[in-house]
Amino acid sequence: MPANGRFRVAVIGGGISGLAAAYRLAKARAAGQPLEEHLFEAQTRLGGVIHTDQADGCLIEAGPDSFLSEKPQAFELARELGLAGDVVGSDDARRHTYILHRGKLATLPDGLMFLVPTRLLPMLTTPLVPFAEKVGMLRELFRKPQAVGDESVAGFVERHFGRAMVENIADPLLAGVYGGSADELSIRATLPRFADMEQREGSLIRAVLKARRKMRRVPRGPLALFSTLENGLAQFTRAIEQRLEPSRVHCGAGVAGIRVAPAGGHGRPGYDLVCHGGLQAGFDALILALPAHESARLLSSRDPELAAPLAQIPYSSSMTVAVGYHHRVRRMLPPGFGFLVPRREGPRLLACTFVHAKFPSRVPPDRALLRCFLGGSRDEAILNLDDEQAARLVLEELRQILGLSEEPLFVRVYRWRRSMAQYAVGHLDRVAAIHQRLRHHPGTFLAGNWESGIGISDCIRSGQTAASNCLRYLAET
Numbered sequence: 046m047p048a049n050g051r052f053r054v055a056v057i058g059g060g061i062s063g064l065a066a067a068y069r070l071a072k073a074r075a076a077g078q079p080l081e082e083h084l085f086e087a088q089t090r091l092g093g094v095i096h097t098d099q100a101d102g103c104l105i106e107a108g109p110d111s112f113l114s115e116k117p118q119a120f121e122l123a124r125e126l127g128l129a130g131d132v133v134g135s136d137d138a139r140r141h142t143y144i145l146h147r148g149k150l151a152t153l154p155d156g157l158m159f160l161v162p163t164r165l166l167p168m169l170t171t172p173l174v175p176f177a178e179k180v181g182m183l184r185e186l187f188r189k190p191q192a193v194g195d196e197s198v199a200g201f202v203e204r205h206f207g208r209a210m211v212e213n214i215a216d217p218l219l220a221g222v223y224g225g226s227a228d229e230l231s232i233r234a235t236l237p238r239f240a241d242m243e244q245r246e247g248s249l250i251r252a253v254l255k256a257r258r259k260m261r262r263v264p265r266g267p268l269a270l271f272s273t274l275e276n277g278l279a280q281f282t283r284a285i286e287q288r289l290e291p292s293r294v295h296c297g298a299g300v301a302g303i304r305v306a307p308a309g310g311h312g313r314p315g316y317d318l319v320c321h322g323g324l325q326a327g328f329d330a331l332i333l334a335l336p337a338h339e340s341a342r343l344l345s346s347r348d349p350e351l352a353a354p355l356a357q358i359p360y361s362s363s364m365t366v367a368v369g370y371h372h373r374v375r376r377m378l379p380p381g382f383g384f385l386v387p388r389r390e391g392p393r394l395l396a397c398t399f400v401h402a403k404f405p406s407r408v409p410p411d412r413a414l415l416r417c418f419l420g421g422s423r424d425e426a427i428l429n430l431d432d433e434q435a436a437r438l439v440l441e442e443l444r445q446i447l448g449l450s451e452e453p454l455f456v457r458v459y460r461w462r463r464s465m466a467q468y469a470v471g472h473l474d475r476v477a478a479i480h481q482r483l484r485h486h487p488g489t490f491l492a493g494n495w496e497s498g499i500g501i502s503d504c505i506r507s508g509q510t511a512a513s514n515c516l517r518y519l520a521e522t
């Protein structure tokens with residue numbers, strides 16, 4: 046037991062990973078555990094890339110806009126925070142997504158389970174895949190189970206469905222979700238379910254159809270594909286912040302360095318944080334809930350062998366641009382959630398969501414809202430445009446793609462530098478090496494979107510796991 050009778054834990058990073066960790070510690074404290082949780086955040090607000098904004102009556106998600114309903118952690122956390130009644134689903138009745146193909150919007154074929162076609166007719170009629178590759182897809186049904194090592198998503202999809210599926214479907218989907226490229230992302234780390242299916246069944250189409258038949262036998266509630274919170278994802282941030290002790294939430298307190306102090310009274314090392322704004326001394330444990338490159342920087346002098354694999358995890362940058370219009374624009378758009386743009390089509394836009402269609406309650410009836418996504422691993426340079434240049438570029442590309450020449454009512458530009466971990470080929474080995482090396486540092490725990498998934502639910506799980514491991518360590522101390 047430490048001198049003042051309470052363990053002091055520092056959580057560094059106030060994005061959703063760090064908030065989930067701090068909240069788990071706060072719950073343990075409320076349940077009687079002798080500890081103080083402190084949260085250190087470099088910016089003046091919490092939430093990290095979760096940032097909900099408002100303009101002209103519209104609710105704008107500057108970063109993530111929703112979470113996948115099939116992963117439970119975000120919904121569970123919302124329930125615990127008393128926000129279950131605020132969870133809203135996407136309006137899936139209108140769920141069409143388009144892909145820009147030879148300058149025109151083509152519908153993403155119905156029945157596509159992320160990358161795997163499961164319905165014949167839409168695949169036969171889609172212009173996105175040439176005839177020879179359609180015939181090849183029928184052959185895919187007869188593939189034998191096969192165990193291969195890690196490879197790129199592009200290599201994997203090409204082996205099963207041909208190059209057009211990579212360029213016209215897989216790559217734009219991955220760019221829209223991960224800001225990444227199918228040629229670089231690892232199939233085992235990004236889409237492990239499909240790698241396992243290949244190993245078990247050989248044919249992905251057969252495996253997906255089988256899994257779907259099984260799922261139909263399990264009665265489920267009417268789950269939308271995407272869920273979010275009625276007043277924006279920042280509701281998570283606010284609700285967690287309210288449950289933390291205000292004097293221990295340190296915003297504008299970026300951690301510049303960590304000093305390891307000699308073993309304290311309980312025989313374990315202590316930690317001091319060199320923060321912008323002064324030294325914060327005397328912590329018994331640390332949770333670094335940061336982008337991997339930032340954890341690498343803070344750990345490099347202490348253990349280069351731990352910092353090296355962290356520093357090797359690439360991150361992409363992105364920009365979102367929200368454009369608000371008069372409601373008549375709704376009638377000028379095709380029905381659906383939005384569109385994706387394959388790289389070779391030319392525009393710098395990667396994706397565009399028709400927010401008023403996906404989450405109708407976020408946009409008043411007299412407005413239309415488009416949210417554009419740009420940047421990613423192939424176009425970091427776009428972040429150098431100033432707001433005016435970015436707005437001009439986006440409006441011009443919307444004009445080319447949608448024929449939209451209406452004057453917008455507002456444009457908002459948001460930049461997210463080095464914020465999305467890229468699970469490149471070999472990622473799982475790097476993460477295993479990090480966890481292995483971390484065993485040499487009792488009292489230090491890591492979380493973040495590089496660890497076990499980049500989605501909001503994955504980050505919540507990562508933060509909660511780090512906090513649980515930390516509580517176990519303190520209990521053993």
Ligand SMILES: Cc1cc2nc3c(=O)[nH]c(=O)nc-3n(C[C@H](O)[C@H](O)[C@H](O)COP(=O)(O)OP(=O)(O)OC[C@H]3O[C@@H](n4cnc5c(N)ncnc54)[C@H](O)[C@@H]3O)c2cc1C
Pocket residue numbers: 057058059060061062063085086087088091092093094095107108109110111112113298299300301334335336339363364365461464465492493494499500501502504
């Ligand atoms: C534009 C965009 C759209 C996305 N869309 C979706 C989506 O729709 N659905 C989904 O599930 N996921 C989405 N994601 C992914 C998901 O939102 C992120 O992976 C997740 O929110 C990351 O949370 P985090 O806490 O790990 O990291 P971050 O949110 O990056 O938080 C890290 C925090 O650490 C702070 N920090 C950094 N260095 C220091 C330091 N030295 N000291 C103190 N603090 C420091 C930062 O200021 C930041 O607040 C999106 C991501 C982006 C960028």
